Amino acid sequence: MPRTNRSATPLRAGRMRVAAAALAGAAAATVLTGCAGFGYQENICGNGEYPALSVGGTGSACFSDKEEPSDGYARYPAGKVPQQVDDKWDVYWRTHTLDKDGKVIAAPDEN
Known part of the structure; x- marks a missing residue:
């Protein structure tokens, strides 16, 4: 029977959770800052x-x-x-x- 290292699975799962949390945080920051980083300016009036x-x-x-x-x-x-x-x-x-x-x-x- 092959030998398994049971402690590797929880460690990888923990790293995956950290990576997922980091990606979620980056996505939230992008949404909260809106288009500020893209130079958006609101027009005074609409077309026409x-x-x-x-x-x-x-x-x-x-x-x-x-x-x-x-x-x-x-x-x-x-x-x-x-x-x-x-x-x-x-x-x-x-x-x-x-x-x-x-x-x-x-x-x-x-x-």
Whole structure:
């Protein structure tokens, strides 16, 4: 009868559990961090829409490419239109706005 080493099986099983736990941990970390490592940026508006700025404030809204902005909103000045959340112009327009004549001014304090 061949000789067997019964202690080898539990040791291999333990290593398999550790490897499985490590893989599960890596998968969970990938899911929890989302697409951050892939440079994902959220668009300000969806396809077929453009952003418009609230006149006299820092709010904005998206309008269909086929319509003009509602009263109280204006198109962003050419070349200063935010495209993605937290891009250069999105950040800029948090502290600036347009007055009723379309002039860029400092945004009023929200306090």
